[in-house]
Every structure is written in C-alpha cells, then in structure tokens.
Amino acid sequence: MGKKGPKKIKDKSTKKLKTGLYHIIRKMFEQHPDALLNYKQVCTLLHVHESESRKLVVGLLRELETEGFVRKSGHETYIYSNQIETIEGELELTMRGSGFVTISKKEPDVFIAPHNLGHAIHGDVVRVALNKKGGSRPEGRVIEVVSRERTQFVGTIQMFDKHAFLIPDNTKTGVKIYIPFEKLNKAKNKDKALVKITVWPKSAEFPFGEVIQTLGGNSLHDNEMISILIGQGIPIEFEADVMNEAEQVTLELDPVEVAKRRDFREILTFTIDPADAKDFDDALSIRKLENGHLEIGVHIADVSQYVKPDSAMDKEALRRGNSVYLVDRVIPMLPEQLSNMVCSLRPKEDKFTFSAVFELDENGKMYNEWFGKTVIHSDHRFAYEDAQEILEGAEGPYKEELHILDKIAKIYRKERFKQGALMINSEEIRFKLDENKEPIDVVVKVSKDAHQLIEEFMLLANKRVAMFVGAPQKGKDPVPFVYRIHDKPDPEKIALFGLFLDKFGYSLEFTSPEKAAQSINKLLNDIRLKNEYSIIQQMAIRSMAKATYDTDNIGHYGLAFQYYGHFTSPIRRYADLMVHRILLECLENRPHKYNNALDDICKRISRTERKATEAERESNKYFQVVFVHDKIGEEFDGIVSGLAEFGLFVRMTENACEGMVAMQELPGDRYSFDEKKMTIVGQKTGKTFHFGDSVRVKISEVHPKKRQIDLELVSVAK
Template sequence: MGKEKKGKKRLNKVQMAELLTSFFSQQPGETFSFKQIFRALKLTTHPAKMLAIDVMEEMAWDDFLAKVGESAYTLNTKGQVQEGVFLRKSNGKNSFLPDEGTPIFISERNSMAAFHGDRVRVQLLARRENHIKEGMVIEILQRKKDTFVGRLQVETDIAFLITQENLFVHDILIPKKALHGGKTDDRALVKITKWPDAQHKNLVGEVVDVLGQAGDNDVEMNTILAQYGLPYKYPKAVEEAAEKISSEITPQDFAEREDFRNVWTCTIDPRDAKDFDDALSLRKLESGLWEVGVHIADVSHYVKQGDIIDREAQKRATSIYLVDRTIPMLPERLCNFICSLRPNEEKLAYSAIFDLDDEANIHNFRVVHTIIKSNRRYAYEEAQQLLEDNGVVDGTGEPAPKLKKGETYKGEFADKIITLDRLAKLIRKERFKSGSVKFDSEELHFDIDETGKPTRAYFKRSKDANKLIEEFMLLANRYVAQSIGKVAKGKKAKTLPYRVHDNPDPQKFENLRQFTAKFGYKLKSSSTKGATARALNALMDEVEGKREAKVIQTIALRSMMKAKYTTHNIGHFGLAFDYYTHFTSPIRRYPDTMVHRLLTRYAAGGRSVNQDATEELCEHCSDMEQVAQNAERDSIKYKMVEFMGDHLGECYDAHISGIQSFGIYAEIDENHCEGMIPMRDLDDDYYEFDEKNYCLVGRRRHHIYQLGDPIRIKVARANLERKQLDFTLADDVEGSKLHPIGENKPTKSHAASNGKASAGSKGKSAKRGKSRHR
C-alpha cells in the first residue's frame, strides 16, 4: 500500500481518497480500526492520520463506507433498500434501526404511519447537502403489536383512546358500538381493527377489555401490565389444571430419591414471601467435611413439558414483581403450596450437594433428586439479627467470632446459620479474588396502605443474610453449568441454557476511564476479562466513601453489557465464571425449569436436545425478562410520583443522577426518589450538553452541572398520567429545611395490604430481596 517517507511530498485529499478506496475495496466485509488503517497504509505523521480520518468521514457520509463504533470503518456493501426496526419518538424524530448498521432518520411524512417496534423495509434517500442520512418506509413487514392501552374519551358521536406513550400522530378512533361499556376516563385495552392507509390517516379500534377508572390502584397496575402485553389475569383453565395435581409423595418417589428429611434444613426469604423455591441444609460428615445442600423446588416433577400449565409458564417466562403485587409464572396452588419448600412439610426437591472443608474448598459435588423437610423458615431480618447478636458486624465481611470453651451462640439453630455464613464469606472472598465484579446497589422500596397508596419511601442494601443465600445459589448455578458444559477436549458438550454476560462495551469502558481520570483515578484497560474485572474492583474500593463514588459506580454499570440466556456459552464476566446457568428459581423463571428437565434427561443417558429450538426459547426468555423489568420500573415510577405528589413545594438535598440535553435528573438523598429539572427551568444561562463528560456547561457564566454534584431541589410537579416528577432548583431561603419522608405516618406491609393482588403475592421486596443471579 502507500508509504509515507520522510522528505516525500504529503498526500493530498484526492490521493488519500484513492488510497482508502483501494484499501477497503480489496477487503469487503472486513472492519478496520483507525490503528489498523494507519498501520496498513503506513501513515506515520499526525497530519496524514488526521487527513485519513477526515476523508473516511466524508466517504461514510457518501455511503461508500459504514462507520462501526467511534473509531472503525468497513466497506458499505448494503443496498439502498434495507430491513430493520422502526423506532418512533414523541418529538417526531423517528429513526430506523437496520439489522446491521447505525440508525437512520425517518421524518414523519416518510414513516408510512409505522409504529414503535414495527419491522419495516426502508428505501434510503439521496443525501441532501449538509443534511443527515434519511430513509423512507416503503413496506411494513410485521406489526410489533395490535393492542394499546389508554384512557377513553367518549363524545357524542365518537370515542377516542388517549395513550400514555403519546406516540401517535393521529387519534385511535373507537365507534360507539365498539366501546363495550367503556366510559370517559376508563382505562381500556383496545385492539386496532383498521390501520391507516392512503385515504384514511386515523386508526380505528375496538375495546377488548375495560380495566376500570383511572386513578384506582388496581386499575393503574393492570394498565402497566397491559401496556407491555403482560398478563394481568390468570387463565381459568390453567388454574383448574393445577387444582387437579396431586401433592402426594408416593413410595416410588421415596425409592428414586435421596432422603434429606432428617438433615437440618432452613429457608431464608423476604418476610412476606410465600413461594420458597430454595432451601439450605447443613451437616457434619464422618470425614470431617461440611455437607451443604442447596435444595430447589422440583417444579419439573409436577409441570410436564407441553402440558397446559407448561405452555402458560413458557409464554410468561418469568414472574413479574410490581411494587404491590406479584404476577406469578405458575398458578398459586403450585408456587405457594405444592412446590413451595414450606417448614415442617415433606417436599420434593432437586438438589446440588457440596462437601466442603473448613476453608470452604469443595471436595465433592453432585446433583440429585431429594426429599426434604425444612426445620425453620427465616425472614432475612431474623437471620441478620441472629448473626449480629453473635458478633457479626454487617459490611465487614468477617464471620462471627469463634466460641470460647463453654460458650454457646445465641438463638435457635444459631450455630448452623453462623457456619453457613462463615463458609459463604470464604466462597465470596475467593470469588472476588478470581475477578468477580463488586457492585453493591441500593434499591427503592415502599410501604403502602390498604388502598395501595405509598406511605413511606426508603432504600435497602443487601446485608450478610442476603449475601449468605446469594453465595450458595451462585455456587449451585455455577457447578450445575460446569457439570454439563465442561467436557474433555475433543468432545462436544450437550445443549444447555447458559446465563452469559459479555465483556464491557469497549467504547463505554474507555469513556469510564477518561471520566474517572478527571477525579485522579487510574483505571487500567485490559484485553483479558480477569484483569478488567480486577481494575474495576480496585476502582470501586478506591472511590468507596468518596463524594464521587455513586456517580462513578453509575457510569461503570452503564459500561456493562446485559446478561442473557443462550446455548452459546461465553462465560459470565460480572461473576468471573467460565460456566454459569440458572438452576435455583424454577418457580419464578422458566429457564431454570428448562435446566432441571435437561439435567434429568442427561443423567438418564438421554441425547442432547435440539440446539436451535432451545436457543429460540432462550431468546424468548431473555426478551420477556427485559419486558418484565420495564413493567417493574414503571410501577416504581408510578408509586414514586404518587408518593412525592404529597410533598409538592417541599425542599430536599439531592444529587445529580443523570444529564440529558433536555434537563437534569436529580435523586433525593433521603429516599432515592428521582425527578427531572427541565432545561426551561435553568434560566440563568444558556447551557450546552457535554455528553462525553456527563455535564451541562453555561455558555456565559461557565457554571457546570455535573453527574454526582450535590444540589438542593424543590418538588414542583407530579404527573401521574405520564409518571413524571419535576423538580426545580431550591433557593436556600430562611425556613427552608429537609422534610423527613414518611415520618410519623402509619405504614403497612404492602403484601398484606392489598387484598386484590394476585393470591400469594410477595410484593416488590420479595423479588428484590433475591438477586437476579439466583
């Protein structure tokens, strides 16, 4: 290729374009970083490199090249017609996300009335001078959904559905005969019966379900579920099928299983939980080793693949945990009674059994079907209090002190819990030493009254009792995955759904490195998983207790990839495990049930299942997990806005939790409720958005609002319809003070307070008390 020698005349723009055209044309399908291009073309001087970057930018503008990330290019081999997903924005700045490539702007006039999420075919338009690349929808290939939720507005001759997303250019019209009893201000689920065309711009719909009056707690929670296409009712036929399942443990069950009924066993769960899907057992073996049993509800014994209950569970893929209720994956009879590992009841389990020495080194491991009988049901708070009563100081990572001669631990079965805690802490220490990433998060919780109204907002951190359970669940999930996935060299592992977590996004990690450098921290980037994780942990340890700790942790979390289910194992970066799956929560996650069935099949000598079909199920479960999380977040937003609506005009200390071009997000320090200060309220200057440095910079006075900065806010507006909470900056006027939130107000556990919640619901705290890794 080209050479740049000392004393040789510099390449001009035309020559550089010819050089780059030849280079990319000879290697279609390959992606090259700036460094690779400079090396291949022997561009050694700064002016030559800058010229190359400028020319490549123009070539991408002209669609000869396609940009990949911030610093790489490839030859554009795509045609002028592409397929992908349409993304609608309420501000009209719609875009098209091709199957491969970067988003393309679609104006409203060229949208063909496509909706958010629709799969479309797009024709790229000729580039106008000084304009961004645009496209035009020429065909809608598949509608994302055909039902929408909103508030009815009934007039004399016609009715309308007003949606909360506010993404439609035209109204959804509903003929009077299609209202089916719906009235003004009712929340309703509407199915589209006529889509827009060249003659008619409006959508026409029919009410398929009236959810009830806007403002009612049950109606609003069901509206959130319906918005995401999630079930808010359980099919009667599925419940009837569950009622017919026998809970009897037969002589054949005893013959085929290991009997753990006489081994001390307990469950540790949130206080209001009813579906106990995991238990721990402990006994000292004659060899001197500790036997720890991780016992999991044997759902697959009762729910057979392909039956009516299994089909419904597969469709749901996960239980959904809103603030005040649980929408279970399985019918109540199974999740709260037959499968739930309740104390003093004989239960069928699928168990991961570990033999450990006093240093928590694992000597033996096996997976077996068992029968257990739990001796004690602990709430997390009870187990935590027992640990603290015996000298454990939460957060230090140190176990209870050893007993002196003649001493005993305080509390029933205290020695068992303390031993499990000590072993868990040794396992946890080794996990972090191996490169598992440390992220301790605080989560927003609510107490609510009988009507579903929040009376107190507060946040929780995971304590020793939570970590005890989490550690053994992680261990079981890891070793179960290893037992199938780790095979001799040259052999192929049988198909299994893995829980994988890819390396951090390189560009986001580089942004994190540059951002932390402004605070004086040195985050080393590395090409290996272990070194990257250790660098992150060193950073988290260094910033702990500092003012900037929260903001740095937030940006570090944003650099992480999302975990997902797949049959293609790449390991789990966050946990530093080469093999990891989900085995420990089949009551609330469908992939765990899949794993149970495959373990049973393979233990009996069965052949590997079809990988493509299993992968398709994995993708469905990953998608449903994300949808459920979005609904859960919306329920939190709703309760947060509802709660802070009682505190309008009050002032609080807060910190900046997000920066966008349209305003500042602030989180109240006291309770973690988050709202936005719109840009229109920052009227002391004209502010520019510095996306790279996460800040707003005043053009005249040069005042900077940066992520993590402490500020004082006043609660200005609370819009329940849109789940929006607005703050303004508060002046430090005389008499302005912090307002304790929820102080001296009656509270009631939300799981017990809502009689209309799904039977057996264990509330938001239940799910959030259990790590998603479990």
Template sequence: MKKERKIKKKHHNLSTGFINITNHGYAFVHINGLKKDVFIPKNKTNRALEGDLVKVRFYSKKGIKMEGEVLKIIKRKTKKFIGILKFNVKNEYGIVYNTNLHVDILIPIQKLEKCHHNDNDKVLVQIISWPKKFKNPLGKIIKVFGSSGEYKTEIYSLLEEYGMSYKFSKNLENEAKKIFNKSILDLDLNFRRDMRNVNTFTIDPLNAKDFDDALSIRKLNYDTWEIGVHISDVSHYIKEGSSLDKEAYLRATSVYLVEEVIPMLPKILSNNLCSLQPKKDKLSFSYIFNINSQGKILKDWFGKTIIRSDKKFSYNEVQSIIDQKKGDYYEDIYTLFLFSKILIKNRLKNGAFFIEKVEVKFHLDEKNNPISLYLEKNNDAHRLIEELMLLTNRKISEFVSLNLDGGLSKKLYIYRVHDVPDFQKIFFLKKIIEPLGYFLDIKNLKTSINHLLKQIKGKPEQNMIENLVLRSMSKAKYSTNNIGHYGLSFIYYTHFTSPIRRYSDIIAHRLLYHYLTVNKNEIKNKNEEYKLKTIEFYEKQSHYCSYKERLAIDVEREFLKYMQVKYIKKFIGEEFYGIITGFTDWSIYIDLLLFQTEGMVRLRDIKEDFYVLNPNNYSIIGKKKRKIYHLGDKVKVKLIDANIEKKQIILDWIDNINI
C-alpha cells in the same frame, strides 16, 4: 432527456421509514442512507401516529436539513392505545389522552353511554377510523382498567401495555389443580435421595410465598460438612409440551412489582405444590457437596431428592442470628455464613465485580398507597444465599460441560452468559468520573472498577457512578453458545436455582436430568424421560427467555417509578439535595438522594444564569458567569410537580452557588 432526469430525481426523493412524532406534532423519519432524519412539519404528517411505517416525499431545504411530507401510511405500529378517558364539555365525544400520542382519540358519546365509564378512567382504546376532515382519530373502548393513578389500575394497564399475561385461563387453573391432586398420591421415591432427616431451612424476603431454594447442612467429622442446595423440582410436575408448559414459556418469568407478584405458574403450583414450604415433604433437584473448613469442595453430587424444610427464615431473622450469634439453627446458619465469606473472597480474587445492591422499598397502607420509603441494602443473609446459588449455578454448568462421560465436553446446555463491556461506554465512564476525582485504568479494567466501587462507597455520587458502571457493561443473557460470564468471572455459569419463577431454569433442569439418566445410567423414572431437541430449539428458547427477562425488568422499573412519583407527591414545595445524573439540550436530570429517584429541571427555568450544554454532553456552562456544572455535582432543588401519568418529577433550581 431533461424530463427523464426530472422523473429520476423525483423518484429518488421517495422513500419509506418509521416516523417519530414529538408531543408538539412535528415529526422525524429515519431513512437508511441519509445522514440526517427527514423533518416533517405538523401539517404534513398525514394522520400518521408514533412508530408507523410511512412513505415520504422529501427534499433538501437550504442544503442543510431534509424536509418532507408523509404520502401514505404503509403499516400502523398499533391501533390499540392505553390512555385516560376525559369527558368533553360539549358531550359529543369522550376524549382518550395518551402521553405518547400527539393527538387525542375521540370516542362518540353514544358508544360511551352503553357502558359504565367514568371520567379519569384508564382504558384500552382501539382506533376504528380517521376521517380526512377530522383532526383526531375515532376509537372504541375495549377494556377499562379502573381509575387512573390507583394501584391495581396501574399494574394491569402496564402489563397490558407490555403485552404480558396477568390471568390464567380456567383450563390452565384446572390443569394445575389436577397436578396438585395427583401429586399427593404419586410420590415415587425409589430414585430420590432422601434428605428429610437433615437440618433444612429456607431464607427468603419476609412476604415471599414461592420458595425456590432450601439449604441443608450437617457436620460429617471435625473438618468436613455436607451442604445441600435444594431447588424445587418444577420440571417433575410441568411436562414439556403440556398447556401449562406452553403458558410458562410464553410468560418466561414471574414479574415482581411492589407488593404484587405476577407469577409464571398458577399460584396453586408456585405458592403451594412447588414451593419448599416448612414441615412438608417436597420434591427437589439438589446439588450436595462436602466441604472442609478452608472452603475446599472435596466431593459433590447432583440428583433428585426429597426434603422436608424445618423452618422458613426471613433475611432479617437470619441477619439477626448472624449479628447476635444466637437463635434457631444458629450453628448451621453461622457455619454457612462463614463459608459464604470464603466463597465471596475467592470470587473477588478471580476478578468478579462487587456492586452492592440497594433496593427502594415501600410501606403501603390498606389501599396500597405508599406511606413511607426505605432503602434495603444487601446484608450478610442475602450474601449467604447469593453465594450458594452462584456456586450451584457454576458447578452444575461445569459438571454438564466438563465432567460427563462419552467425550461430550461440548454438551448442549443453556448458559447464562455475559460478554466483555462496550469499550466506548467505558471511555465515556472514564471521562465522566475524572472531573469528580476518580480514575479508571483501561488496561486493568476489572481491578480498577472494583477499586472505583470501593472509593465511591457512602459518597453522594455512589448511585450515579454505579449506574454508569452497570450501563457500560453488556447485558447478561441466555445462550447455548457459552462465552463465559465476564461480571462474575466464571467460565461456566447457568441459571438453575429459580425454576418457579424463570423458565430458563426449567430448561436447565430438564437438560441436566437427561444427562444424569442417559450418561450415568441412574435409576430411571419412566414418567420423567426427556428427549433432547436440536441446538436451534434451545437457542430459540434462550433468546426468547432473554427478551422476556428484559421486558419484565422494564415493567418492574416503570411500576417502581409510578410508586416513587406517587409517594413524592406529598412533598411538593419542599427542598432537597440531589446529584446531577444527566443532561439534554433543554434539561438536567437529578437523582434525589432521599428518594433514589430522578427528577428534571428545565434549563430555561434556572434563574441564576442562562445555561447551555457543553459539546461533550456531560456538563453545562452559564453564559454570563461561566460557572460549570458536571455530572455528579451535588445541587439543591425544590419539588414543584409530580405527574403520575407521565411518571415525571419536575424540579426547580435553587441558587446553588454556595453549596
């Protein structure tokens, strides 16, 4: 009986879980049912790597913590890693160093000699074995990206790390060329509304090449204008099920990096055929509406069109025309600007949030090194475009959901939805801002948040609080189940206006066109007939588009951080002001106001006192002087290191008592 109990106890102490290994070599394994993670000492990880699924034996140590050892690796998370190649002095092995791995990967030197590899190259390496007698795994190099820290190297290694395609195959390029060549001969205009005689223009960033949207405007009488929002008719060219369509779905989105775009479609399509370039006939899918001077929409129409843009404007050119009240198409632009102001006012009245976007931009030299940094704020020109796109997306989803014939009010469509906020995060936000003198009324949350956003304008803590507000919100996503858009205060909303760079919009185009032709009995172009799929099919696509969008955002953020760290390197030794944005047990995160990027100070490096984290996790207190620093406090720091590989900025604490 005793023996049986022993075996049972031993059996209960075996389990599986994913391992999290620190840079110091010790690890933790999360096991379902245990309150605390199991601690694995350095010498008991048994050749496991970060993220592996492992079998562990564990026991309670002193009744406080669980300790254990890895018995077996059930499944490696991955065998491929990106790292920096360093040559060993003894020349027996090349060493590949990866910031997320606690061990380096060794490459036998004879394998390196066959190929041209340089010290400090960034490489993709695959682990081929890990002999028991070796402290390190052995690997082979699969791909070389170039010298670490260089612009192109960092782009391609980052895309590889996130599993994102960055080249099109020869077959796909050829298919795109065929579409391009055929399109010149194949302009079936019978079923398109001809808008080529109306003043039309595009407004985009200065270096943009993929023009998704164009605007047209004409005055019909003393108090009525016709406005057209024309979106590139990508679904006319990209047929569902074609190899180009499959590739576009696989990518799901274009990725916008600093001065570089990784397109969803080959450039002959994204920058040429589908792009609404000036002085060229282009196919579009349009929302055209009549509006009076009060901003009331009198009637509207959705359908396929042909347009001819008269001019491409940059945002800055349009802003200049609005400010100076003169320039090309001044009357048209100023009228659109006035309508956009009415649209904003109505949207805010309905409870939409108003967060002003600030983007970090760089001027680059000929080698794509950052030479200066500037902050780009949304101006009237940006808002003009934004409001007309928001209106179009809203009106299209309303039209599909509410106004189509046949009693189909619950129509199958792809919606852009945004759930109510996580109230735990809202309470967290409330607690953080109160020591800074701000208040949040949970009962009237939208009004209160908008008031808060107005209050912080121009204050040092603006960036930090805006980020906290955004983090407290749910993430917007795509779904066939329409729950509305909380942030915009829209009951119906979709993404229709960027089909060159978002696959979700191609889905929205196909579905709308199907409903227009089937339910409205419009003249059908037989080549464009579209067969509806199941709701499960579109929900799966919606889910995938949401996933790829989040991945692209992460890549864009990481690359921006690389550029910021690279730029800031030249300021090592200089002092700056910053805002405290976060605490851990051993460090403080500080937003450097001049650069709009975060750096880190280690608590142990603060000389003025010995600081510890308060239990609430959003303030620290000095043990001797009892001085408290809160999130949002302004402090002075010195830049001591900028590590490009770790994308990390290390700061030193200046005596902050007199700030």
C-alpha cells in the same frame, strides 16, 4: 385555518392510498414472479388511471427496487427479485417515532424510518427488507410482523360522531386504535379502558379494536399498574385452560415418586428469603459427614415435576418468561396454586426438589458433587433480617450452621473478586405500603451477610450445573444448553465511563477487560462512603453489556465465570425450568429434545426479561411520585444524578426519589448542556453543574402519569 384543513385531509388520503398500493404491487409481483412489467402495465393491471395515483406507482416501483424486492430488466421494466436480503428481529421504537431492529449481539441494529414501519409497533418481532443503499448504518423497511407481543392497550376513549379512538397512555409502546361504536361495550367519552386490537387491515392507517373492559371501578394505583403491565405486553390474568390445569395439581406427594428420590427429610434444611416472600424457590441443607467434611445441599423447587413440556402451563410460562415484581404486586409466571403453594418450599411441609449437593470442608474446598431429584422437609423459615441478627451475634435457631455457611460464603465471595468478578451491588429502592397500598416510607435495600450467604450458594449451584452440562467431554457432542452470558464491556463505552470519571478527579486502568474490572472494584471500594458512590456505580453498570440468555457460551464477565446458567429460581424464571429439564436429560442419558428450539427460547426469555425490568422500573418511578405528592413546597438536600439537554436530575438524599430541574428553570443565567464535558454551563457566568454536585432543591410539582417530579434549585453546596 380554513386553508389547512383540506390539504391535511388530502395528505392523509394520499398516505392511505400509497400504503394500499405498496402492498398490492408487492403481492402482484409475488404472485407473478416471472412477469416483466413497466409502470404503465402495473397501472393498467391495478386499474390506476388518475395522474397523481400513477405518479405514486412510479415512486413505489423505485422504492421496491431500492429495497431489492424488484430489479430492473431493461429500461423502467421490473421483475420480481428473489435476492432480497431480509432479517428478523425485535423492533424498538424511539420517542421520535423511528425504530431499531435488534438482530443479535454481533450485528449492528437496523434503523427503520417512521414511514418504513408499516403496521409494526414497539416490541414486535418483524421481518425487515434491507435497503440496498450504502451508508454508515444499515437501514430497512418492515415487510412483515412475525409475532405481535402486544395486542391489548390501556388508554382513554376519545369519541367522535361515528366512531371512537383509544388514545394509549404510553405513546411509545401503544398505538391509536379505531373503535366502531358497536365495539365500545358501554364505554363513554374520556373513560379509562382496556382495548384489544382485533384486526389491522393493510390499507388502514390505524388498527381496529374493541373495548374489553372499562377501568373506572379500579383505584388510580390499580389503573396505573395495569397500564404499565399492558404497555409492556405482560399478561395480567391466566387463561382458563392454564388455571384448570393448575387446579388439578395437589399438595400431596405421590409416594411412588418419593421412593424414586434421594430423601433429605431427616437432614436439617431451612430457607432464607425476604420477609414478605411467598414463593420460596430455594432451601439449604447442612450436615456433618463421618469423615469430618460437610454435606451442603442447594435444593430448588422441582417445577418440572408438575409443569410438563407443551402443557398449557408450560406454554403460558414461556409466553410470560418470568414473574414481574411491581411495587405493590407480583405478576407470577405460574398460577399461585403452584408458585405459592405446591412448588413453594414452605416450612414444615414435604416438597419435591431438584438438588445440587456438595461435599466441602469448612474452607470451601470441594471433594464431591451430586445432582438429582430429591424430597426435602424445611425445618425453619428465616427472613433475611432474622438470619442477619444471628450472624451479627444474636441468639437464634441453627446459629452454628448459619455461621459455618457464612464463613464458606465469604471465602467464595473473596475468591470471585480475586478472579476478576465485578464488585457491584445495584441499589434497590423498596416502598413500605399501608393497608391501602399507599407508600408511607422508602427503604434502600442494603446487601448484608445474610443476603450474600444465599447469593454465594446459589451462584455455586448455577455455576456447577452449567459446568456439569456444558464442559467439553471427550468423545461426546456438546449438549445444547441455556447459558446466562455477560459479554466483556465495549471499549467505546468504557472510554466514555473514563471521561465521566475525569469530572470527579478519578482515573482507571482500562488496558484490558480484566484490568478494568480490578480497577473499578478498587475505585468503588475506595469511594463507598462518598456522595458520588451511588452515581459512579450506576454509570459503571451502564458502561457494561447487559446479561442475556444464549446457547452460545461466551462466559459471564461480571461474575468471572466461564460457565454459568440459571438453575435456582424455576418458579419465577423459565430459563431455570429449561435448565432443569436439560440437566435431567443428561443425568438419565436421554436424547436432548430442545436442540433446534433453544435459540428461539433464549431470544424470547431475554425479551421478556427486558420487559419485566422496564415495568418494574416504571412502577418504581410512579410510586416515587406518589410518595412525594404531599411534599410539594418542601426542600431537600440531594445529589446531581444525571445531566441532559433539557435539565439536571437530582436524587434526594432523604427519600432516594429522583426529580428534575428543567434547564429553563435554572436561576441566574441561560444554561446549555455540554455533552463532551458532561456539564451544564451558564452562558454568561460560566457557572457549571457536574454529576455528584451537592444541591438543595424544592419539590414544585408532581406528575404521576408522566412518572415525573419537578424540582426547583434552591442552592448549591460550596
């Protein structure tokens, strides 16, 4: 033990010196771009005299040449190269400490080795110098952190003699932070704390920080949710200037503005939302016209009336990108004064809206459409369950109108699938919480007619707005727009999905993306009552590209729409607010303000959407663990939902929670994972485990911090 200590200290010291020298040498060449310098001259200029340090300089000059930062001009003589190839993108770290920088959907990700990360952390937007080496994939080194998404972290304080560190809860998205004693703000050893990075000197291995607050007074659930949010770089509270601006907005409508708008207050209008919703983005109106047709209005909260470009609220909404829905709380994109009150289309209140109004017959044929600013009065608020009961035959308000809308929605839905839309309904697990926010039941959300009614009319509005703005017009330049795009599936991923289906005895036709969609739909419809339905649907989703925001319209494969954007949820998505502003510019024939900024906005809101999705997934996993913590030792039936080299995942049928049977805990044999055959195989017995196998398991242990449920295998169904 005694011999290892000094070497470890020396290695750490060498690494620190190398990092410092790297940045100083770069700066020296940048400041003297015409200088021709060999390693001896560099050492003299930097006052480097020790042989070990001089060797570091030699190695660093060669590294900088490999990166293309300097180039040779004669034997071992270097000059600054302005031909260095750099790219900019978002850094995603792996659990092993290396990273990948995503540039665009058309370019391959750039691999960043751990020693080339510099001071970049997960989620940062970075500038990367591409290495001049050949190879199967591009590699690079981080040369600049362009923007840091996360500056605050939650973790545990670890005290030493003269300083302290914050050890982050999430070692992938966090970083160990050095905290001088004077910046502890009364935090003690092993305290849970929220810490902010204040500075990260280029020569320092760790960033410096200060304790913002200790979290000992919060409940365990609160601390875990805060940790999840901070880990994803999601702000928890609004700054004072944003709140001050929000508080200036009043509920009363300006009569001058009312007079400018199309008035729908005397036309039947209602909302259909989840029972616990507070932010009502959308409402539907319906009336019969004199010609026998129907006028159906899709009315959307007019957030753009109150949130003006470049205001404090607008900047904050862009920073957040979207609202985040955790199991026990909502982190809104806009302050509650707007999201739950001023903009929310609450019943029996006059509200400003931006509307898409359609003249249709009862078969859904469209005769006319109109877009513009309106004022509405919601006559009734339906929960989805209430509307569903009426659609299933119960008596209730506006029964006739609901059935008419349902009939048209079903026609549109059928037509979408006929055109090649994917018939995929991702399952949502919801928790019922008691007054202390403890989970007392699990509910798997099922999409019924009432949900699909709203979905189809929102899709109609989103599609028609995108067509109105984006469709080419003779003699006019294309209008810059925020499209919601979904690329066609990657043939390699589809092929892997095909191999996965082979294990169940199913096959699909993948000769074209269109055939793939039809084939997947038919399969999912055929197996919807079988045990493996949920797993196959999940794998189908994973084999698809992810939908994103972009100014380059490639269409939406999953919906089979050529034009599609997000118009219907501006309270909770910044994309929709941008679409409202651009649509208004088109309607008023005004110049478009956002030409150059839209690409960056699309990249940003696509990033914030991914963060929100990850936070929501992590929150769900945490509450799954909490829900079963008192069920240790109990047995449950389940389905094998995943296979990996470290074990098999099982989704328990009764509670929809997922746990893992570790590979070494599988009884009766020594097992290994066969990645090609997607099975776990016993080395002696040849016994195999497949996706979709019916098993019985026992909960052996739970780990809330790891979001993990440990299972023991009891038996396998014959």
